[in-house]
Amino acid sequence: MADWPEAELVKACEFNARWYRLPDTPIHIYTDDGIMGHNATDVGMALAKEIVQSVPPEEPFFFLVDFSAPNQGFTVYEGQQSHKFSRFLKNYRNAPTYIALVTSNPILSQAMDIFIRALLNRENFIYRTFAKKEDSILWLKRMVEKVKQEDID
Numbered sequence: 001m002a003d004w005p006e007a008e009l010v011k012a013c014e015f016n017a018r019w020y021r022l023p024d025t026p027i028h029i030y031t032d033d034g035i036m037g038h039n040a041t042d043v044g045m046a047l048a049k050e051i052v053q054s055v056p057p058e059e060p061f062f063f064l065v066d067f068s069a070p071n072q073g074f075t076v077y078e079g080q081q082s083h084k085f086s087r088f089l090k091n092y093r094n095a096p097t098y099i100a101l102v103t104s105n106p107i108l109s110q111a112m113d114i115f116i117r118a119l120l121n122r123e124n125f126i127y128r129t130f131a132k133k134e135d136s137i138l139w140l141k142r143m144v145e146k147v148k149q150e151d152i153d
Contacts, residue, residue: 004029004066004133015040017047018113024131027062027140028054034069045081049088057094060147062140067103068133074108086116090125099127100136 007020007029017040020029028051032044048065055061089097101116113129126143130136 004031010145011047011050013041013043013047018046018134019051022137025062025141025144026055026060027064027073027137027144028138029064029066031066032069034072034080036071036073036075041075041078043083045085049083052089052092057092060095061075061093061097062144063098064102064136064140065101066133067108070104072103072105075109076146082116093124096124096126096147098140099125100140101129102133102136103129104131106131 004020004022010019010021010028012018015034015035018029018031019026020031021027021056022029030048030051032040051063052061099116101113116127128136128139130139
């Protein structure tokens with residue numbers, strides 16, 4: 001189980017899909033155990049959509065997607081559902097959206113990077129891929145501070 005001990009569990013679903021929030025930050029985390037199959041994908045996508053909808057579309061959104069489970073993969077069905085999710089995301093979000101993807105598999109990382117960049121190619125979607133959870137958190141925290149500073153200026 002890919003837990004986030006420093007984060008607060010907001011919701012847990014079947015197939016070990018989980019939503020965490022980092023205390024004192026606007027950072028939301030989605031993680032699962034890499035269970036593949038139509039039902040697990042549908043549950044994960046529904047939870048990811050719920051996470052996105054928890055933040056008003058006109059507010060900046062900071063989202064960490066943890067796909068670092070050892071058996072994490074990417075099926076054709078997951079690709080189709082990811083495409084639908086990206087359309088929802090682009091239609092729902094108006095404000096800047098910062099997405100950090102964590103994956104320990106370098107091949108999956110490259111494939112996801114290409115796939116997500118193609119789907120979310122819009123100026124207000126800022127996306128990075130990471131091999132280490134710690135690096136993804138640091139980057140998102142820097143983005144939070146950047147947005148705060150821009151609001152002050």
